[in-house]
Structures are given as C-alpha cells and as structure tokens.
Amino acid sequence: MAAWCEHCDRPVTGEACEVCGRAVEAPVREPIPLRWKFFLVASVIYLGYRLYQLISWLAH
Numbered sequence: 001m002a003a004w005c006e007h008c009d010r011p012v013t014g015e016a017c018e019v020c021g022r023a024v025e026a027p028v029r030e031p032i033p034l035r036w037k038f039f040l041v042a043s044v045i046y047l048g049y050r051l052y053q054l055i056s057w058l059a060h
C-alpha cells in the first residue's frame with residue numbers, strides 16, 4: 001500500500017512527494033478484524049471436512 005500525498009492528492013512511492021517535496025507518513029496497517037479470522041478458520045475446517053468426505057466416498 002503506497003503512501004498518499006494530501007497536498008498533491010496522489011500516491012507516493014518514497015518518503016517524500018516527487019512533485020511538491022513534502023514528507024509523507026507511511027500508511028498505518030490496521031489489524032485484521034476478528035470476524036475475518038473466524039471466517040478463515042471456519043472455511044478451512046469446512047473444506048477439510050468436505051475433503052475427508054470426498055476421500056471416504058472415493059474409497060468405497
């Protein structure tokens with residue numbers, strides 16, 4: 001995620017804007033919400049169970 005120059009209203013790749021020369025702060029990464037972590041864990045459990053069912057069905 002690139003930094004953003006508020007003055008020029010454009011993305012910046014370095015620590016300073018290439019157009020106006022003002023220093024910009026690095027974007028702050030927010031933590032992943034708990035509901036998405038829960039969704040990921042539930043999805044992995046569900047897909048693992050479905051894979052087990054498929055293997056069991058193919059074995060018979």
